[in-house]
Amino acid sequence: xxxxxxxxxxxxxxxxxxxxxxxxxxxxxxxxxxxxxxxxxxxxxxxxxxxxxxxxxxxxxxxxxxxxxxxxxxxxxxxxxxxxxxxxxxxxxxxxxxxxxxxxxxxxxxxxxxxxxxxxxxxxxxxxxxxxxxxxxxxxxxx
Amino acid sequence: xxxxxxxxxxxxxxxxxxxxxxxxxxxxxxxxxxxxxxxxxxxxxxxxxxxxxxxxxxxxxxxxxxxxxxxxxxxxxxxxxxxxxxxxxxxxxxxxxxxxxxxxxxxxxxxxxxxxxxxxxxxxxxxxxxxxxxxxxxxxxxxxxxxxxxxxxxxxxxxxxxxxxxxxxxxxxxxxxxxxxxxxxxxxxxxxxxxxxxxxxxxxxxxxxxxxxxxxxxxxxxxxxxxxxxxxxxxxxxxxxxxxxxxxxxxxxxxxxxxxxxxxxxxxxxxxxxxxxxxxxxxxxxxxxxxxxxxxxxxxxxxxxxxxxxxxxxxxxxxxxxxxxxxxxxxxxxxxxxxxxxxxxxxxxxxxxxxxxxxxxxxxxxxxxxxxxxxxxxxxxxxxxxxxxxxxxxxxxxxxxxxxxxxxxxxxxxxxxxxxxxxxxxxxxxxx
Numbered sequence: 196x197x198x199x200x201x202x203x204x205x206x207x208x209x210x211x212x213x214x215x216x217x218x219x220x221x222x223x224x225x226x227x228x229x230x231x232x233x234x235x236x237x238x239x240x241x242x243x244x245x246x247x248x249x250x251x252x253x254x255x256x257x258x259x260x261x262x263x264x265x266x267x268x269x270x271x272x273x274x275x276x277x278x279x280x281x282x283x284x285x286x287x288x289x290x291x292x293x294x295x296x297x298x299x300x301x302x303x304x305x306x307x308x309x310x311x312x313x314x315x316x317x318x319x320x321x322x323x324x325x326x327x328x329x330x331x332x333x334x335x336x337x338x
Numbered sequence: 339x340x341x342x343x344x345x346x347x348x349x350x351x352x353x354x355x356x357x358x359x360x361x362x363x364x365x366x367x368x369x370x371x372x373x374x375x376x377x378x379x380x381x382x383x384x385x386x387x388x389x390x391x392x393x394x395x396x397x398x399x400x401x402x403x404x405x406x407x408x409x410x411x412x413x414x415x416x417x418x419x420x421x422x423x424x425x426x427x428x429x430x431x432x433x434x435x436x437x438x439x440x441x442x443x444x445x446x447x448x449x450x451x452x453x454x455x456x457x458x459x460x461x462x463x464x465x466x467x468x469x470x471x472x473x474x475x476x477x478x479x480x481x482x483x484x485x486x487x488x489x490x491x492x493x494x495x496x497x498x499x500x501x502x503x504x505x506x507x508x509x510x511x512x513x514x515x516x517x518x519x520x521x522x523x524x525x526x527x528x529x530x531x532x533x534x535x536x537x538x539x540x541x542x543x544x545x546x547x548x549x550x551x552x553x554x555x556x557x558x559x560x561x562x563x564x565x566x567x568x569x570x571x572x573x574x575x576x577x578x579x580x581x582x583x584x585x586x587x588x589x590x591x592x593x594x595x596x597x598x599x600x601x602x603x604x605x606x607x608x609x610x611x612x613x614x615x616x617x618x619x620x621x622x623x624x625x626x627x628x629x630x631x632x633x634x635x636x637x638x639x640x641x642x643x644x645x646x647x648x649x650x651x652x653x654x655x656x657x658x659x660x661x662x663x664x665x666x667x668x669x670x671x672x673x674x675x676x677x678x679x680x681x682x683x684x685x686x687x688x689x690x691x692x693x694x695x696x697x698x699x700x701x702x703x704x705x706x707x708x709x710x711x712x713x714x715x716x717x718x719x720x721x722x723x724x725x726x727x728x729x730x731x732x733x734x735x736x737x738x739x740x741x742x743x744x745x746x747x748x749x750x751x752x753x754x755x756x757x758x759x760x761x762x763x764x765x766x767x768x769x770x
Contacts, residue, residue, distance in 0.1 A: 202720030204713050206750045232722045236747050237713075239720055258752045260718045293721055311720075 196319045197265040198332045199247040200309065204260040205231075205238040215240055215259060222253035227338050228309055230296035241296070243268070243309060245336045265315050268298075268335050270305040270328035278308060281327055288321035290314065300338060302330070307338075341457035341489070342450070345597050346652045350645075353653070354392060357600055360625035362389050365398070368631040371416035374401075374409060375633065395600070395623065396611050400634045403428075406436040406576060414630050415439045422629055427475045428575040438477070438575050439629040445484065447626055448578050451595040452485020455584035458593065458650075459544040459569050461515050463490035466541075468508060470518035470526075471549065472498040477579025478549055482517045485581060491515070498522065501529045508540060516545040517571075520552040520560060524692055525756045527563035537565040546571040548580060551660050553678055555685030559692050570659050576635055577622050583657055588649040591656030598626050601655060602634070603643055606664035617642045619664045620657065638665045640676070668698060668764065670705045675740050677764050680709060683739035687732060689716030693754045700768040706745065709736065713748040 205211045212231070219226065219242070228243040244250050247263060254261045271277045285292060291313045298307035307330065312318040322329050340346050348356070366386040368375040378399050379385070388394060406414055414437075415422060423442050427435035440448065461467060467486045471478030479497055486493040496507060498518070504526060507513065516523070523545060530537060542564060548571035560568040572592050573580035582599050583592035594601050600623040603612045612618040620637045624630075640662040643655050662676030669675075677696055684690050690711060697708040709732075717728050725748065732746045755762065 200720070202718075204718050204725075204748070204750060206748075206753065211750075234722055234726065237725065237749075239722060239725070241720060258750065260713050260715055260751050262715070262718050262720055264720050 196267065196329050196331060197315055198243065198268050198309075198330070198335045200264050200266040200311070201242045201244065201247050201250050201254070202262045202264060203240040203242070203254055205240055207233070207236055207238060212238070212240065214257070215254065218253050218257045218259070219244065219250055222249055224250050224253075227300070227335065228296065228298040228307070230294070230309075232294065241309075243298075243335060247336075264311065267310045267312065267315060267319055267322070268330040269308050269310060269322060270302055270330060271308050273301065273304060273306040277306065281308070281310075281322070284321055284325040284327060285310075285312065285318060288317065290318045290321060298338075302338070339457050339460060339462065340651060341454040345595070346454060346593070346654055348597070348653060350653065353597060356597055357625060358389075358392050360597075361392065361395060361600060361623065362386065364623065364625050364627070364631050365389055365395075365633060367416055367628070368633050372414060372631070374405060374414060375631075392600075395602070395634065398634050400609070400621065400636050401632060402636045403436060403576070403638075407434045410434050411437045412439065416631050417441055417628055425475075426477045426480070426575055426579065435475075436576055438579075440578075441628040444578070444627055444629045447598055448481060448581060449484040449488040451578070451598060452481050452581035453488040454485075454593075454595060455546065455571055455581045456482070456485045456489055456491070456515070458584045458586040459515060459546050459567070460587065461486070461489055461491050461544075465489075465491040465514045466494060466511055467491050467515040467517065468494045468496055468504070468511070468513040470496060470498055470504060470516065470522060471580075477573070477575045481573065481579035481581055482546070501526060502533070505530055505533060505535060508542065509535070512541045514541050514543045516542055516564075516566070518545070518547060519549050520547040520556050520568075521550060521756070523547055523560045523564060523568070524556070527560065528756075531563070537563065540565070542566045544569060546580075546584065548572055551662070551678055553659075553682050553685065555682055556692055559685070572639075572657070572660070574622075574637060576632055577624055577637075578627065582622065585659075586648060586650040586652065590648060591644055591658055593648065593652050593654045593656055594643075596654050598624065600625055601643060601657065603641070604636075606638075606640075614643050614645055614655075617658075617661070638663045640664055640667070668696075668707075668766070670698065670707055670742055673740070673742055675707070675742065679740050680707075680736055680744075681763070683736045684709070684711065684732070687735055689714050690732070691751065693756070694763065695754050696764045698764070698766045698768055705768065707742065708745045708747055710747050710749045710754060712751045712754060714751060717748075 293311040422439040424440045473479035544567040569585040573582040583594040602621040603618040695710040
């Protein structure tokens, strides 16, 4: 149920984000979801794409520092309170969310959200127990 | 192995006797043949015959790069031009270059001290020496070249640059000894790693690394990455070039060829001589150099001297590795900081690459230091909070080492300039 996310270290330098994205474009990979965390000095680009290993290799070859992390992709009812409900499940299970971001696309009527929690396995278990759809990685990569 | 036992293992008494005799001669030659010395000594009411013992040298004024520059190009030479067989210049990165002139005998001395140095690294005539120091006006390349030839080892005069070719030659020729700057050694190691070369399968055994400041941590890195014994070599154009001093395999300081170069340590502030073991600026006097005698030349290099027989059997005085320069020592908000202190602190931390840059600015009348550190795979995390804590940890560690708060910026790997010669580690943007 774990989905691989690629994180890239970006210096706050003009054109660096574009260079990272161009590297991914050259590897012919289409980004499914992304987020950027930024500070005054640096940023972290997080990506979900069809072939994480290929993306990682391409980025490393171009001297980017890359890391692979496990995240959870959940289907969230696209209505008011949908995401809050998901987070309540995790909160009740005492699981901290490090960060989250959303997919642009929907899966049917549901919105897709990437979740990074402290511990992945218990989070998946808790979500499943509450009948929240956790999307398998194959399905995420083929979106 | 010792190249010249008689000279390198001489008893203290015998050496001092030889030094005094040579010193008298050197001062006399400088005074009689170089107008600069005559003028300065006359002004100080000093005559060469005033040198009665070695300590009398301390009565003489210092010479420095500034005066050598004034003498550009040939005014510091003590012999007619037709006796000068070779000239070299300092890099000239800090202004007009200094020109050094060598007589035939000076070249023989240079070859001799370089042969001693290379022998300290274990070089014999069976070795293949890959010399990646630049050839040309710079003394590095040619100095190593002369020493290697004196020993009778095989020299590969490949000079600096062309890293891929360096690695290829290293493999194909079976290089056993390498000579280059420590920063280039690291660069080579990085390139070898990228090319998938297993250093354990390469014949490299030892290296003489110098021409820039480096630390024990860098030594450990080089030794680990290149799988060899990394030794420190020291020298300067004004005195002769490389070969003034060299570390032996005991790694307990650099043996100065003091039958040719007489060392003193002075306080850079009071300019008074300091005792053995005390840290200060190294001052060198050439005892035998004919083309361009240097009397009490201020090297600006900070070190300390240690006497006594070394584990290797040599009795020559040993200088510590250079830990700073009295002129590129940084004064930050009144505190003296040597870039080497920051480097040492950085390399004590896990996952930090030995590539960094120190930038000094003065935004609001207050000095600020920024240290750029490459974010390696080991320290990178996808969480801002974690990366910030890594950065804070580095900042705290440096602060403990130098007593000043610095700003650490994590930059992308390989984004800091790599050098094939002397690395530019410090950028001082202050307008003073």
